[in-house]
Amino acid sequence: MNEPKTVAFKTLGCRLNLYETDALAAEFVRKNYKIVDFGEPADLYVINTCTVTNQSDQKSRREINVAHKANAHGVTIVTGCMATNYKEQLEKNEAIDYVVDNQHKTSVLAVAEAHFNGELVDINHFDANLFNYSPADTTFHTRSLIKIQDGCDNFCTFCIIPKVRGRATSRPPEDIFENIKTVIAYGYKEIVLTGVNLGRYQHGAYDFERLTEEILEIPGDFRVRISSIEPDGYSESFFRLFNHPKLTPHLHICLQSGSEEILLKMRRMYTARFFKDMAIKLQQMHPGFNLTTDIIVGFPGETDDQFGETLEMMKTIGFGHVHTFKYSVRKGTRAERMEGQVASHEKTQRSEEVRKLADEMKLSFRTSFIGKTQRVLVEKIRDDGTASGYGEHYVPVVIREHGLTANTFYDVMIEDILAGDEPTLTGTRVVETN
């Protein structure tokens, strides 16, 4: 019997990419491939790239080089958003065997199989289908990511995603329900609804709210987390869904800027005032809710005062976590042609200010959990025998006990916080007494 072929995966960027890599990896395992760590010699490398910023492009290129160095004779397939955005350029790179755009990503296994069978491979002859991934029984994560939507029609002036992910498309609800039931049967305890612009989910009579509502009614011991969303299009009735015990009280809603003028120039679909009102309403309805966000600093024309408005907005809302991006020009976007590009050193300084404030807010937010309980899904047993995982608010928790089991829920009394770059709560199990 032939030795199984080895395959190594690297994922860059968003949760959608993570989902897609998980699904691809599971398909390779079913076909008897052996997964090895990226950077080790392998017969095949699959790099699922990102192009959202210049830095993402650089990281993606770096990983292509890592694969080439690990085994120059291995087959390298580059897929994802950078592969879509720079297809022709990457096809000239001798370190890459195949460039598979997002439309054909579901065919990565078929491309590999065709290659190993000695067939001539033309990517365009493979199926173009955004949702044709089988549920993954084993993944690189404890949570099961569920792709419900792809693409975006918002055309924010800074964003390359509509070009590389295409127009907004929603997966049929019955496929989603089936996918979720399958992964729950596999034993997953947490599912994460994932897409490019979840709030724009629309399939027949189903919008995102109705879809989420029905997902929450699927029987089983699991919880549901919503991946990153845009601020527009949510009503109070959507926020009421968070009363459901299965829906975790955490949303990552992208603010991008606290300046009304910058938001207009970004062509965002909401105002800073709308965002603030929405955040306050959410926090009033669900005290302790973990609201996290993305912020872009140094968008063309951003003045000191406008940047100051972003800092003020952060302080007003009190985000649990802020992911900061220094604006970088994306070719083909409207912002590329805007005047007033901000100097690099200025962007770095603003980014640092956001980071400092965000760190303070994160520590303060997480400290507020001391003396409260979190339902922790254990992700791993640490080297010292204690367990770590995430509470329902998506805060990291270490349970200072031995003998616990991974992929199991435990109610934990939070007793302390370990400060650091990623402040981590610590506690012990709540012991039920009669």
Added chain:
Amino acid sequence: MQTKGKHRLIDIRHLTDSTYVLQMERNGLQFDAGQHILLGAAGDLNQREYSIYSGNRDEYLEVLIKEVDDGDVSKKLKNITIGDYLQVEGPLGYFRLDTKLVPDKKFLFISSGTGIAPFHSMVKSHPELDYTVLHGVRYGYEGYERSHYDKNRYIQCTSGDETGHFHGRVTDYLKAHPIDNSTICYFCGNFKMIREAMDILEKKGIPHHQLHAEVYF
């Protein structure tokens, strides 16, 4: 339902030296008034977003275009000839009327320059609309096909001459006139106008959720 395809050019109407309307085959493209399309010459990789100018009951599809000095697309499109093909993708976007409100509410459409295009489509698509169009331009001759609007519902604000109904910018007009607080307000044009106009209306007490904007660049 979004489509992507080639649409044959039927007509070009030059409204000023730099502004023109392209009329093309509709090819069954369904849209809500206010939405936009991605448009370029067939075979050209460069495309731009343009609001649909025609009504959703028209047999054809129209866009209103201002030629931009350093524009790749607007210059090329001005020089294509009738019978040539255009690459159209769409409809796109969420700038549209809440049709439930159309029977009972007053609508104020605030625009600058070719930002009047989506409102032209809304007015043509919903003849029953109780609307006022406020159109800011530099000179009176830039009232693009103003005869398409009820003359009692179209207010032209001219900042460069006194040939409009109001001499000054749309924001000056808004400051100087009362606006009923129940009015649903839509903005389309450059971001500075929109920002200032929103500010004025909010100070006049128009609730935030009644303000809807589409930015032109």
